[in-house]
Amino acid sequence: MTSIAFLGLGQMGAPMAARLLGTGHELTLWNRTPEKADPLVEKGARLAPTPAEASRAADATITMIATPEALQEVVFGRDGVARGLGGGSALIEMSTVGPEVVRSVAERLPEGIEMIDAPVLGSVPQATDGSLKVFVGTTDEGFERWRGVLEAFGTPMHVGPLGAGASMKLVANSTLGALMSGLGEALSLAQGLGLEPSVVLDVLAESAIGVTVKSKRELIDSGTFPPRFKLSLAAKDLRLVTEAAEAAGRDLRVARAARSWLEEADRAGLGDLDYSAVTAHIRGVEARAPMS
Numbered sequence: 001m002t003s004i005a006f007l008g009l010g011q012m013g014a015p016m017a018a019r020l021l022g023t024g025h026e027l028t029l030w031n032r033t034p035e036k037a038d039p040l041v042e043k044g045a046r047l048a049p050t051p052a053e054a055s056r057a058a059d060a061t062i063t064m065i066a067t068p069e070a071l072q073e074v075v076f077g078r079d080g081v082a083r084g085l086g087g088g089s090a091l092i093e094m095s096t097v098g099p100e101v102v103r104s105v106a107e108r109l110p111e112g113i114e115m116i117d118a119p120v121l122g123s124v125p126q127a128t129d130g131s132l133k134v135f136v137g138t139t140d141e142g143f144e145r146w147r148g149v150l151e152a153f154g155t156p157m158h159v160g161p162l163g164a165g166a167s168m169k170l171v172a173n174s175t176l177g178a179l180m181s182g183l184g185e186a187l188s189l190a191q192g193l194g195l196e197p198s199v200v201l202d203v204l205a206e207s208a209i210g211v212t213v214k215s216k217r218e219l220i221d222s223g224t225f226p227p228r229f230k231l232s233l234a235a236k237d238l239r240l241v242t243e244a245a246e247a248a249g250r251d252l253r254v255a256r257a258a259r260s261w262l263e264e265a266d267r268a269g270l271g272d273l274d275y276s277a278v279t280a281h282i283r284g285v286e287a288r289a290p291m292s
Helices: 013-022 034-041 051-055 068-076 099-108 124-129 140-150 164-192 197-204 210-222 231-247 253-270 275-283
Strands: 003-007 026-030 060-063 090-093 114-117 132-137 154-160
Touching: 003 013, 003 051, 013 026, 013 034, 013 124, 026 034, 026 051, 060 068, 068 099, 090 099, 090 140, 099 114, 099 164, 099 231, 114 132, 114 140, 114 164, 132 140, 132 164, 140 154, 154 164, 164 197, 164 210, 164 231, 164 253, 164 275, 197 210, 210 275, 231 253, 231 275, 253 275
Parallel strands: 003 026, 003 060, 060 090, 090 114, 132 154
Antiparallel strands: none
């Protein structure tokens, strides 16, 4: 049993924390909205009032935070994680924040703290059933040391040194943005050419982007987009992709186009819907939230 602090109980964080509790770890939680921790507290987790307090007695502190800016505040702000970490403990960063932020955080941590980046690929269903792909950036020794904890979430893959996990996540998400915006443009073209949407989806389901079509077809057909991966977060991720590409001297024109569509859909009020709602925005049709 390992003592773990888990910070961030959003759509992904809450089921991931539940996986840790279900595999027998001693779990302390912190969330900006404390009430979100209630279901896990009822099952045996402890709720801390601040990130520092959550981290104080933990062998490892896991962060699952929405944006790079929020992560910096949680780690280095007043009563932040850095004030609570003890010598020999670890900070396992599982958010999607990009490699530069990961390395920046590592450089500012107190001496004697191990830093690992381990962002995940998958959405709420995979977080719930423990089938996420976990991209781990650390040393060989660090990977072996924390593999058992990370296996609670799915399949850990050691992809390189610190920062490599964050880099791999951007590579993976660059394809998600391109595929979903490409599907939206294909449906928009079909609409402009007067084709029947259901027939078009039948054809595309058997094409090179068939996996994407099949996974989102029910949402597209219904016009209702319950969030598994929020569009606002997809827009943030594509911003990180294009910024990382620019820093690396790479020209990613498709990624820039995908970012543009996602940011435009976010500004249009679709940010809290599933990121596949960008297909409705591109087509100029209504995208609805599920009935509460």
